[in-house]
Amino acid sequence: RVCHKEKNCREQQGQTHPATKRCLMINVSHIEEGSYVNGVGKRFVIWVQGCNFHCPGCGNPDTWSFETKNLFSVQNLFSIILKESNITGVTFSGGEPFLQANDLFLLAKEIKEKTDLTIHIFTGFELDELKTEEQKKLLNLADTLVYGRFDCSKPNNNQKVWHNPKSQEFWEFNNTDVEIDVDDNGDINISGFPTLDLISDMEDIQNERI
Numbered sequence: 001r002v003c004h005k006e007k008n009c010r011e012q013q014g015q016t017h018p019a020t021k022r023c024l025m026i027n028v029s030h031i032e033e034g035s036y037v038n039g040v041g042k043r044f045v046i047w048v049q050g051c052n053f054h055c056p057g058c059g060n061p062d063t064w065s066f067e068t069k070n071l072f073s074v075q076n077l078f079s080i081i082l083k084e085s086n087i088t089g090v091t092f093s094g095g096e097p098f099l100q101a102n103d104l105f106l107l108a109k110e111i112k113e114k115t116d117l118t119i120h121i122f123t124g125f126e127l128d129e130l131k132t133e134e135q136k137k138l139l140n141l142a143d144t145l146v147y148g149r150f151d152c153s154k155p156n157n158n159q160k161v162w163h164n165p166k167s168q169e170f171w172e173f174n175n176t177d178v179e180i181d182v183d184d185n186g187d188i189n190i191s192g193f194p195t196l197d198l199i200s201d202m203e204d205i206q207n208e209r210i
Helices: 074-083 097-114 133-141 196-209
Strands: 025-035 043-048 070-073 089-093 118-122 144-147 160-163 178-182 188-192
Touching (some): 025 074, 097 118, 097 133, 118 133
Parallel strands (some): 043 089
Antiparallel strands (some): 025 043, 025 070, 144 160
């Protein structure tokens, strides 16, 4: 996992989005600039912080807490995305993206209006549970949505796929893909859909290094 931490979150407080004239801050758990298991092609993935579903077997329980982790302004995140080369799209995961629908919508709007990148979103919500205006607006900008409560005991982890009829992109969701990265410090990071046994094995390897 590659995290872009703000040097000082207070430096961002003066940034406002021209459409709303208010400060926009997205609480981010971590960022990965190049993932191949979270959508079509090479994806820039943003894992947001905060989720109230607490699904059994969730691979990202560290993203459940609503504590402030890494605060980014919409414009700051967008500028980081623009610096990445050869990506095909941006993926919002978590945590629960639709609990930060207001600001993620504005980020998605920037992406759609100023780039050719696609947007994929992972959510624990069912489609009929996305009821607020901001949630519907964010959904409308997604090319692909993987939705539903995660349940590792059910086929496809109980998650379903919605493809935006306005999008030309089609992603054949595969919940068996796993990506394992080792960073410069030797820390092991897993993305995708690892089994609990694989997670346990990787934790054992990590602990042997400590």
